[in-house]
Amino acid sequence: MKSVYTLNDLRQWKEATAECTPPLRLAVIGDPVAHSKSPQMHNPALVAAGIAAAYTRLHIQPGELAECLRLLPAAGFIGINCTIPHKAAVLAAVDAPDETARRAGGVNTVIVQPDGTTAGTSTDGGGFSRAVRESFGASLKDLRILVLGAGGGAGRAVAMQCAAEGCVTLTLANRTADKLPSLAAEIATFYPAEKLSLTTDLAAVDLIVNCTAVGMKADDLSPIAADQLSARHLVYDTIYVGHRTPLLRAADAVGARGANGLAMLLHQGALAFEHWFARPAPIEVMRAGLLG
Numbered sequence: 001m002k003s004v005y006t007l008n009d010l011r012q013w014k015e016a017t018a019e020c021t022p023p024l025r026l027a028v029i030g031d032p033v034a035h036s037k038s039p040q041m042h043n044p045a046l047v048a049a050g051i052a053a054a055y056t057r058l059h060i061q062p063g064e065l066a067e068c069l070r071l072l073p074a075a076g077f078i079g080i081n082c083t084i085p086h087k088a089a090v091l092a093a094v095d096a097p098d099e100t101a102r103r104a105g106g107v108n109t110v111i112v113q114p115d116g117t118t119a120g121t122s123t124d125g126g127g128f129s130r131a132v133r134e135s136f137g138a139s140l141k142d143l144r145i146l147v148l149g150a151g152g153g154a155g156r157a158v159a160m161q162c163a164a165e166g167c168v169t170l171t172l173a174n175r176t177a178d179k180l181p182s183l184a185a186e187i188a189t190f191y192p193a194e195k196l197s198l199t200t201d202l203a204a205v206d207l208i209v210n211c212t213a214v215g216m217k218a219d220d221l222s223p224i225a226a227d228q229l230s231a232r233h234l235v236y237d238t239i240y241v242g243h244r245t246p247l248l249r250a251a252d253a254v255g256a257r258g259a260n261g262l263a264m265l266l267h268q269g270a271l272a273f274e275h276w277f278a279r280p281a282p283i284e285v286m287r288a289g290l291l292g
């Protein structure tokens, strides 16, 4: 079995994967994709659930996306996950995107239906919600929330989830501030406009969520300095690199509780599993796979 397959393999999937038992019927598509941890989370889950299918990586370039989606049913796929840069394009390409995907502005989970059509959803926001519950024992609906990087893909999905669950207040922040008014207007179609803000006041925030790429490198500056944080803040950094991110180090410095993006990654995967198989995902098996 190869660790990464290509569109060329997908064109002749049965031949390209003839030696694979159980058959490869799920994949993450991306460009690049070799780094993806999704197989190490999903394959143990499939074994634990007694499902005779395996999960792999497909390196699909943007110009190959439409053909990839067309080929999935005949190749026997149950579904796929989508990562950078495909989420927005898959939203436009699947037959039936759901409301969550439309709000998130992208699809990270495709379900191949029995009739060969494709449904699409986004589990990033739901995964984030479960991660906050697991990490802090808190519900989004009870929190005043600041989303840093709300203009990016993850930030948009997180902001939409916070609003959909009726958080107490929602503050949107983004380096490129002119992305925010249109996002705020969209959110205001289903969330009270008076609870939305584009002006950050950390004294009026309980949960700070970093959805920017700042902190991927260990020597990045923290997006919020330690002297602006206090011990009562909850700090969720969606980044899941090996190091403690600068924002989490700033939280540590003032005694605030912080958690990294591993739980979000885990729970978005678990929700995808639940969409494909209509049964609870074996969370601890998936967590062990991710950490292994």
Ligand code: NAP
Residues within 6 Å of the ligand: 084, 124, 148, 149, 150, 151, 152, 153, 154, 155, 174, 175, 176, 177, 179, 210, 211, 212, 213, 214, 216, 238, 239, 240, 261, 262, 264, 265, 266, 268
């Ligand atoms: P994206 O769509 O490219 O968005 C990047 C965001 O980061 C934008 O808001 C961008 O602001 C901001 N940004 C980038 N560099 C910045 C800088 N130097 N200073 C301030 N803001 C900066 O990327 P994405 O897919 O949303 O991913 C963003 C982060 O979320 C990544 O770190 C990724 O690891 C994390 N993530 C985690 C999970 C998980 O499951 N845990 C899932 C998805 C993503 P502008 O709009 O101004 O460019």
